Amino acid sequence: MFSNFFQMLSDKLTSIFKKLPAKPVHAHCDGPCGVYDPASARVAAEAVLSMTKKLIALAPAGNDQASISAYNNTFSRFVAIKEEESQKTKKELLILWTDYFKPEHLSTYPDLHDTFWKAAKLCSACKVNIDQSKAEELLAAVQKIHSMFWSSKGRNDSWVTSS
Amino acid sequence: MTAGLPQADKSLFQKPDLFTLFSIMIGYRQHLRVVGDSMEGTVSDGDLIIYKKINPKNLDLNIGDIVVASHPKIKSKLIIKRIYQIDQNKFDLRGDNFLSSTDSREWGLVKLDLIVGKVEKILTQ
Numbered sequence: 001m002f003s004n005f006f007q008m009l010s011d012k013l014t015s016i017f018k019k020l021p022a023k024p025v026h027a028h029c030d031g032p033c034g035v036y037d038p039a040s041a042r043v044a045a046e047a048v049l050s051m052t053k054k055l056i057a058l059a060p061a062g063n064d065q066a067s068i069s070a071y072n073n074t075f076s077r078f079v080a081i082k083e084e085e086s087q088k089t090k091k092e093l094l095i096l097w098t099d100y101f102k103p104e105h106l107s108t109y110p111d112l113h114d115t116f117w118k119a120a121k122l123c124s125a126c127k128v129n130i131d132q133s134k135a136e137e138l139l140a141a142v143q144k145i146h147s148m149f150w151s152s153k154g155r156n157d158s159w160v161t162s163s
Numbered sequence: 164m165t166a167g168l169p170q171a172d173k174s175l176f177q178k179p180d181l182f183t184l185f186s187i188m189i190g191y192r193q194h195l196r197v198v199g200d201s202m203e204g205t206v207s208d209g210d211l212i213i214y215k216k217i218n219p220k221n222l223d224l225n226i227g228d229i230v231v232a233s234h235p236k237i238k239s240k241l242i243i244k245r246i247y248q249i250d251q252n253k254f255d256l257r258g259d260n261f262l263s264s265t266d267s268r269e270w271g272l273v274k275l276d277l278i279v280g281k282v283e284k285i286l287t288q
């Protein structure tokens with residue numbers, strides 16, 4: 001009888017105790033948020049491809065000074081955006097490569113390092129050139145990383161682009 | 164020898180007895196709320212853990228034990244990990260959810276003076 005009483009008392013106290021506030025002990029990564037998502041790299045890579053296409057299609061409206069000035073201005077802005085978005089893509093990929101992926105992932109994805117290294121190189125190539133095929137290759141590399149990332153989390157999130 | 168992860172000790176999940184609850188009230192044991200999923204498989208986000216501070220004169224830390232430690236880079240932050248290996252009073256601490264854990268694989272071995280306590284009970288949500 002007494003043992004039942006103590007058991008009930010213990011159960012009751014435990015349920016109350018579980019609801020009490022407590023200081024945190026952390027079981028997460030240094031992120032510090034621990035939130036990783038290849039979506040940010042995908043958006044930037046899409047912007048690179050978009051700006052590359054716009055640059056290829058861009059032509060002066062005429063031969064007069066005003067048209068040439070407008071062309072130069074737009075061309076410069078498009079190049080600046082392409083440069084910025086390429087760098088952003090590289091940064092987002094490097095965060096995934098160095099912070100999210102662990103040595104253990106290599107057994108599942110033996111080409112992980114090669115994939116990231118080539119993708120980072122493509123970011124540089126997209127800065128140096130106005131080359132649609134390089135920008136498309138970059139987006140394809142980001143898609144491959146997207147698949148690796150979500151499968152490493154046991155998920156199969158579909159690849160959806162904005163453009 | 165290395166710990167097989169995850170390998171939860173079932174006794175950790177037994178309900179605390181009155182003595183344990185009393186020992187928390189008088190400060191002999193401490194309790195903390197887990198934040199994050201690096202120990203998923205054993206300890207989940209939101210679980211409550213009860214730990215006892217270690218006694219440096221009478222160390223009772225073994226491979227496989229779950230410990231509370233100060234973060235090697237941010238001393239004010241407490242972390243929860245499992246002892247994976249011990250090498251001359253330096254500890255290889257790992258998360259059971261090793262694919263999403265930042266641990267000794269990045270920090271290196273953790274010195275004894277950063278180990279705060281050993282987890283004795285896990286109260287799941």
